[in-house]
Amino acid sequence: MGFFKRPNTLKDTPSQVLNWRLAWGSFVFGLLGASRGLDEGLVGGMVSMGSFESEFDITSGSEKHQADVLSNITSMVQLGSIVGSLLAFFICDTLGRVRTLQVLCVLWLVGFIIVVVSHGNVGQILAGRFIAGLGIGMTVVVGPTYIAEVAPKSVRGTLTNIFAGSVYLGATIAFFSNWRASVNISDDSRWQWVDPQMAHIGFAGFFLLMSFTVPETPRFYTIKGQDEKALETLAKLRQLDVDHPYLQSEIIAIRQQLEMEREATHGVSRWGKLREMFLVPANRYRFMLGLMAQVLGQWSGANSITIYATQFFGVLGKSGQSEKLLASCVLGVVKLTSAYMCAFFLIDFIGRRRSLYMGISIQTFALLYIAIFLGVVGTERIESKDLTAAQHHGAVGAIAMIYISGIGWTMGWNSFQYLVNADIWSLRLRALGSSMVMCLHFVNQFGNTKAVPSMLITMQSSGFFAFCTAVSVASIVFVWFFVPELAGRSLESTDALFSLPWWKIGRYGAKLTPDTDPLTAERDGKMDEDEKNGVQMVEYGRSAV
Template identity: 50%
Template sequence: MFHHKKNMGDTPKEVLNWRMWYGVFVFGMMGAARGLDEGLIGTTATLPSFSNQFRLKDPALSEAEQDNRLSNITSMVQLGSILGALIGFYITDKIGRLWATRELCVVWVSGIAIYLGAAAHGSLGMIYAGRFIAGIGIGQTTVVAPTYLAETAPRAIRGLCVCIFSGNVYLGIMLGYFAAYGSSLHIAKTSSFQWVNCNLLHIYFAFIIFTASWFAKESPRWLIKVGRHEEAAKEMSTLRNLPIEHPYVQTEIIDINDQLNREREATLGLGWMGYVKELFLIPANRYRVMLSVMSQLLGQWSGANSITIYAPEYFEMVGQTGTEEKLFATAIFGVVKFVSAMLCAFFLIDWIGRKRALYTGISLQAFAMLYMALFLVIDTTVDDESIPQSPSQKRAAIGAIVMIYLSGFGWAMGWNSIQYLINSEIYPLRLRAIGGSLAMTVHFANQYGNSKAVPSMFTGLTTGGTMFFFAAITCIGLIWVYFFLPETQGKSLEAMDAMFSLPWYLIGRKGAQMTQGIGSTAEVYGMDEKVPEIETLERIPSESREKRADA
């Protein structure tokens, strides 16, 4: 699979089979859930039918009131997603990855039905309520999908599989942009169906994911966690396209059991508080939490998501003032982000490593933000059609449009991939769902704050000042990555503990090098990697403990 062949090592070729790729397809498609909303809401608010029906440009409202109404509508899904991410870890661990997928699809569609129902009643309250409920379902996708993908993917292509999810965010964004653009061209501006039509994409995608989930396989790691060992062995065998007795399958199962047994022993008798105490009282886990929180904080305030959600407004800033002109430029922006996200997933993230991809992406994004900031400070009349632009101003404006596209490429290559991938990789099995839930709660809380703040920032800080703010945060992120973010490429999920057991000041800069060669829990505890003597799954938990004790 492209360059991944040289990363496979001793991994049997059978593991790259249609069953595994089908699971990647189903759970990766969940990325489109939040992508659709990000792509649709900003463009929907630009459509005359929606803007007029819900008085987004009503002259009777002050500029601050108009900004507040727009930010309330756009950010309501993020507010619901905070709750979705919070409950996501409990639901995912309680009923499994597959049933959690079906549940979130039902919640998602229920909210969208209320949201679209507002077209008939003209109710702003239905808009808020529907988008909040839809957000509860959408927020859960960011916990369920990366968790499943990280747990079922062979470690040689784990980065690729998780990045399929983040890449599909931009599939959703791109389709949302084009749907709004198509509606603006072919449906009357006076008809509420203009904005309802494009938002039906939510229901289409939810139906596809819900139906496809019935043919996917449950995560073997979750099945082992809840004690369904025989079923876990069968699912692992099917996913890897290898017999249960095959050494590769048996080694994976031993690794999972061994890590889970050690985690249970560490928190024996602590009940549900054991999760919380283990997460915050153990230094290695506190470092993991720091990575989760800071990657979301720095990523969300780098400005890229505000461009995604308010793309038409950004293009208007740099001279694209007509409704269809703005929406077309926005649709092309969606193509750029989708293509760049997929390029990163297939060619970069498992090839040049997580940190190098992030360095490159953040650097491109910082350069683009700085250019736009300087342009908007120097040319303050670019969005005024009544004032003619000189040839040099027009060229500078074209450069600003290119910078918007470049920022999208940098984001897709950098923060967008890492914000999902790092959280799905760094946590041990016992804490993976709650760790991912915490990370995505912070993600949506900051995205909500960003969505709410940006319209007011444009007014209070000016557009140029806002871009300078985003450029500064992006540069801070570059420094943080160098000192604190470890390279996790090629490391097994069960062997990640060795790196986080190092002193905190070494993890980010030297953790990968100092733990090089530690490939699995079996190797850490001196087990024979092939374990040919293992014949039945029932022997694994006790045998694993005995070998660990001997070691």
């Protein structure tokens, strides 16, 4: 079978299911990824602008002091996001996915209003970025969770990766905003750094308005015991009659899984869920998978390159603030294009594992080239512009490798770090599991953002890229052994896969536990009598088990 052979995941999906309601909900919650990209792209340019440096006195003190102040400002949103991603679990499970979107928009909006009126007060800008981080941290939980719960299994990977791609839509907008401000607004005006930050306020307001146009998820209604509302909402989302076999199959699978979970954990509190996550072997494996996706993804260097893009382009020979910011704009466009090409034409076509292999391999090669080039030539010689013809061509190649590493990142870890939460968690633990994994996402991003300025001082640029290369090599080994193929599986079918012995899940899980939902099982003659009766049942609100 060819490497690029597309799995036949759409054969059981009625054409009505892929409709405008599904597209609109996925668009609103998928676009939430832009919140992170906006900050990653805006903050690096903001702290390097002359107007910001003079207003907040960034360039005073020792080199280490400057690095500490810089890392505090750039990482404060990540620090707030650690708390926000944990809060998202409680709010999602209590108020629902849509209400959580509204709460995070208010925090995001208020935080950046505080930032833009800070007027030289570093403490105020740190407080504003922390508050905004609370809201931005919630996006990485509620966005993928909502999409995973409304998406048909055949296109779940594609729709979830709208969120991952939107990170670089935000980054691209941020890079161009910084570049435009640096060209058109003088260093004497604080509007040079304030004007790009207004994009945060605009996006937060937009999502707050759009939150009133999308429905709550059927799975949340099922958790709350509102079975009739769950069926009505699912019928509207799928544009199918309530007695359609596809719709009945989906609602039955949701109810069956939730009922089994409730029977197994009757009377268990929220703290009991936490114990369940770490005491049940299948859940420990799920958590390990999510944890390692965040650790390896964040320390492979891609987000560091996005946040500190202007500095890295300066190291590789770009001179002048406008030239470095323009190079960053190109990086944003490359990552945005690659992310959406991957989302729409790769993830659900060749599968998660193959996409990870390809993306991480490309990223590893690019990072290795940059590390070797900087190690051989040295940053001092690049800064002096005293390069031979061969070294000059090598520098151009190193800049190209920055872009190529971005392509590998969007094809590999960038997609998987969000998709893993959409794929692996059972319904009862989805909000908690997603919150904990994305909390670790921001813990690693916070640590990485704080560490990079100091790493560049102690390890030099070549050492930093060598470190990222080593992490990427370790990533390939991890994917080969531990990451199962989950493309095209129903959310309710993953329990059997993760119940296998731990050493079989990644290498053999997809073969040993093929996907079986009620519809495909009935078609293949694998249903018991209770399940067959459930498929035929159309009464609102009645349990199917």
